[in-house]
Amino acid sequence: MIRRPPRSTLFPYTTLFRSGSLGKDEAENLIEFIKTTLQSKVHEVKVTKRLSSHPCAVTVEEMGAARHFVRTQFQSIPEEQRYKFLNPTLEINLSHPILLKLSSLRTTNQTLAQLVVEQLMDNAMVAAGLIDDPRTMTARMNQLLSMALQTH
Numbered sequence: 805m806i807r808r809p810p811r812s813t814l815f816p817y818t819t820l821f822r823s824g825s826l827g828k829d830e831a832e833n834l835i836e837f838i839k840t841t842l843q844s845k846v847h848e849v850k851v852t853k854r855l856s857s858h859p860c861a862v863t864v865e866e867m868g869a870a871r872h873f874v875r876t877q878f879q880s881i882p883e884e885q886r887y888k889f890l891n892p893t894l895e896i897n898l899s900h901p902i903l904l905k906l907s908s909l910r911t912t913n914q915t916l917a918q919l920v921v922e923q924l925m926d927n928a929m930v931a932a933g934l935i936d937d938p939r940t941m942t943a944r945m946n947q948l949l950s951m952a953l954q955t956h
Contacts, residue, residue: 825899825904826899826904831851833907833910835849835851835896837917838894838896842921844887845925846894847891847892847893848893849893850893850895855896859896859900859903860894860896860903860925860928861894862893862894862895862925862929862931862932862934863892864934865891867932871932871934892929892934906920916951926938926941
């Protein structure tokens with residue numbers, strides 16, 4: 805017979821990562837920064853508790869149909885119209901280390917913070933299967949790596 809530890813010993817472990825989350829004012833400021841950075845690429849930015857290991861995820865109504873449309877029709881549609889068609893919602897995990905650092909980075913190095921936000925959005929779109937050619941992210945990724953390596 806396998807015995808489960810008492811709930812009292814599990815409680816601190818389950819709340820460990822949630823305690824490192826942003827406060828309400830910081831969260832609202834970060835959400836506003838993300839919205840202004842992404843502008844027309846995102847319909848809404850909202851906080852989610854569904855994510856544990858990812859900083860963010862993209863949700864789209866009728867995700868299956870959107871993926872099919874991306875594979876078959878997106879080559880002929882300009883990027884800005886793609887986002888208007890998909891109307892994606894960016895769900896963010898405020899207890900993820902990337903977003904915790906991003907909250908402070910937006911005031912100290914806004915250029916780097918904007919690059920990180922755009923990269924997070926593209927990463928979420930790739931993970932959702934909504935970007936047909938991820939090679940478009942290469943230039944930004946190289947720029948992020950260059951900025952990261954400047955400090956070392």
